[in-house]
Amino acid sequence: xxxxxxxxxYFIIWWMTLFIVxxxxxRTQAEESDVVPGSVESAPARFRALxxxxxxxxxxxxxxxxxxxxxxxxGYGIDAIPQFAPKFY
Numbered sequence: 609x610x611x612x613x614x615x616x617x618y619f620i621i622w623w624m625t626l627f628i629v630x631x632x633x634x635r636t637q638a639e640e641s642d643v644v645p646g647s648v649e650s651a652p653a654r655f656r657a658l659x660x661x662x663x664x665x666x667x668x669x670x671x672x673x674x675x676x677x678x679x680x681x682x683g684y685g686i687d688a689i690p691q692f693a694p695k696f697y
Contacts, residue, residue: 622668629664
């Protein structure tokens with residue numbers, strides 16, 4: 609598999625994982641009772657970008673390694689999914 613494809617798939621996994629990780633541990637300004645004038649109450653009280661990006665990178669790397677092992681080493685791909693479903697005939 610070309611190296612560009614591996615990085616492209618990792619980027620897609622990373623981007624989807626980011627939206628899973630973003631709400632984890634989020635405390636809004638309303639929950640902290642410290643709403644900054646001119647902002648919405650649902651805005652984060654403290655945005656911890658380094659923590660979010662680090663957790664996203666680690667989680668995406670684990671998912672990517674699992675995907676790589678299953679698809680490249682064992683040969684499971686999109687075409688193998690119907691093999692897991694029962695045959696109805």
